[in-house]
Amino acid sequence: MDERVREHAAVLVDWSARVETGDDVVVSVAEDAHELGVAVAEALGERGANVTTLYGSDEVSRAYLKGVEARVAGEGDDGDGNDDAAVDADDFDSDPAVDRAIFEAADAYLRIGGGRNTTATADIDRPTRQAYAKARKGVREARMDTDWVSTVHPTRSLAQQAGMAYEEYQEFVYEAVLRDWESLADEMARMKEILDAGEEVRIVTERDDAPDTDVTMSIAGRTAVNSAASVAYDSHNLPSGEVFTAPYDTEGEVFFDVPMTIDATRVRNVRLSFEGGEVVDFSAEAGEDALADILDTDDGARRLGELGIGMNRGIDRFTDSILFDEKMGDTVHLAVGRAYDACLPDGESGNDSAVHVDMITDVSADSRMEVDGEVIQRDGTFRWEEGFEG
Structure with a gap:
């Protein structure tokens, strides 16, 4: 062996x-x-x-x-x-x-x-x-x-x-x-602290070769999970390497440029439009019927259950496996459907759905992520990393 x-x-x-x-x-x-x-x-x-x-x-x-x-x-x-x-x-x-x-x-x-x-x-x-x-x-x-x-x-x-x-x-x-998970957990704790203290996240991408993303979501009162591949961190995937929370009141448009397989169907270049926290319009270059079926599963399937920020730089390419792709550094993913209880205050119910489907966007270039108006990540580089330009 x-x-x-x-x-x-x-x-x-x-x-x-x-x-x-x-x-x-x-x-x-x-x-x-x-x-x-x-x-x-x-x-x-x-x-x-x-x-x-x-x-x-x-x-x-x-x-x-x-x-x-x-x-x-x-x-x-x-x-x-x-x-x-x-x-x-x-x-x-x-x-x-x-x-x-x-x-x-x-x-x-x-x-x-x-x-x-x-x-x-x-x-x-x-x-x-x-x-x-x-x-x-x-x-x-x-x-x-x-x-x-x-x-x-x-x-x-x-x-x-x-x-x-x-x-x-x-x-x-x-x-x-096979990572040094303790060291990665310490680094991701910085992102968790920012999200825990924040009230609103904005993600923006502006590219010549793809539709723009400009989407905002509330995270006030939520608790982010430092997903360091251990149940001790409320993390349940190996590998992991992301920080995620449960957003709500989503507004704007987001373009997901990373191909994925949903219900055994190849889905590519998804665009979602949000109003009042709910998906009101959508399209996909491929697999649009599969996307439509997911969004029609139940009422919660048209609302976000997760905002995740990939931080595992041991994952250096897309593989059409959500287990790896959503953890990749220089990516952000949003999931429609069920929210995780670990992100919610005691006694509060988050978005409920029979589905939880992640979709990923590459933020390695021409992008920024803001928390309460402050740029936290630009072109894939976090503010505590060398080369960050605020």
Whole structure:
């Protein structure tokens, strides 16, 4: 086994999930993430934790959802040869007890991604995916109540999606994961302090080759998360390396120039217009139907749940994986949908939705980010970094 796999497992178990002796840990392992799954199980055994493993297969999920679609189509067939019924949330058992029980009993949940096909569910109808997500909202909330951490094992399918050779992709992943997380946490604490003290964020980009961005949002009363890849920092992704908060009262327009995959659909060059905190107009050069379906999921899907600022400079290129891309230095991302409780005052409910979809814009040039009118970042450089020009 590549020693870096064991190092990855140690970071996940020790730094990220902070697993302790006697903890009940659920580990979901994707089809091609077997090697990291083995290393994680070994690390958990050494720490005296209890392990329950799940098979996290997108191909298995696809087969199940295809079966549901076939059943619903059969029930709706009136003999005219057409499918007369679409799948909705009532076609699934709401929050199956066995699934909820697994997560309600768990102290930690570790999701190890790395499937065989990054678009395994591409032919599942979007309404079916949305209905399934709505029906399992309680399961999702139970899972998120654990000390959960999501990571990926570098696989050939992910390397292909990123446009890299396999060995090159391995180097990329481990450069992003095997960081000096304590030092990065100290640096990101500067950004957290600024956001915690701030009331309004403005992001502006002015480029000759792309639509402008000029968007403002309130962050008053919110608490930013120093997402240093550890539950001790209210951070749940490995790698991480971002500072995020839960904005509201969004106004203006934003252009997302980083391509992404949403619901197994390639989406590119998204533009959102906000009025009164809500998306009132949108467009996309590619994948506009997928974007429309996301925004129509529920009322909360048209409002922002997150403003995130990428600060992991170990991530040096876009790979069409949100786990990495949103953490990249010189980027800012906004997510429509659910807000994270960690950013909200006690007793306050933030934006609620069945979805949380991040979209990214490159701020490495011709851009600035202001907090309460003061420029905090210009052309990707923060005010405490060498070369900053206020």
